[in-house]
Amino acid sequence: MPDSGTPKTFARIAHHYREKILSGGLEPGAKLPANKEMAASWGVAVATVGRALQQLQVEGIIRTSPRGTFVADDPMAGVSARDRLTRVQRVRTLLMEGETSAVSSASLVVPPLYIAEIFDLDHGDQVVRREYTTGRGGTRLTFGVNWYPAHFAAMVPDLLSTGRKKNDDLTARVLEATGRRITYARDDMHGRAADEREASHLGLPVGTPILAGAHRWADDDGVIEYGEWCLPPRMTIGYEYLP
Known part of the structure; x- marks a missing residue:
């Protein structure tokens, strides 16, 4: 059964994609997998993926459009x-x-x-x-x-x-x-x-x-x-x- 979306799971997904983007593993403009595909890959509910992506959008790391979710063209994320x-x-x-x-x-x-x-x-x-x-x-x-x-x-x-x-x-x-x-x-x-x-x-x-x-x-x-x-x-x- 997919994870119901505990804070730990939500944070883990956000951290995974944040690190890939900050490290250059995902370049500006790169398209992320669809929410359903990502949820299946992580074994979580689609809502959990949505929460993780919403956090990354607030941070300015990703952008969304009717065509999907993309790495921001100029990710404004620093390294602590x-x-x-x-x-x-x-x-x-x-x-x-x-x-x-x-x-x-x-x-x-x-x-x-x-x-x-x-x-x-x-x-x-x-x-x-x-x-x-x-x-x-x-x-x-x-x-x-x-x-x-x-x-x-x-x-x-x-x-x-x-x-x-x-x-x-x-x-x-x-x-x-x-x-x-x-x-x-x-x-x-x-x-x-x-x-x-x-x-x-x-x-x-x-x-x-x-x-x-x-x-x-x-x-x-x-x-x-x-x-x-x-x-x-x-x-x-x-x-x-x-x-």
């Missing part, structure tokens, strides 16, 4: 820090399929006071600071800055490199080299206006509304990676969690 950590744990890379990154700076610096406090540093201690932009095709998706303990650079020299493709699996290599394991993760987000640096990297006018956030990945020994990032306007971030 949680999505990236899950990606690292599954396939080592921070990037989704078809996504690229470019590192504009990487160096050891004496950080601002709030960063020093996050890493529990003494006055004058240094950290690794990496500035990057992600995109897909000609679309800029994220601008961000990641921070790491300074001694990680001796174990993973690429932390101080801006070389192409050395950013993709860096978190995985940091975890391997340090023997650390992320056991605590937190995301914080807020809307505000883009400053000059953020606007330049995202190709926006200064003052454009953006979604800005920060992630903190840590274990009992302290913070492993702290990152600050922002997304262009109209981008939607969503992720599941256990209640």
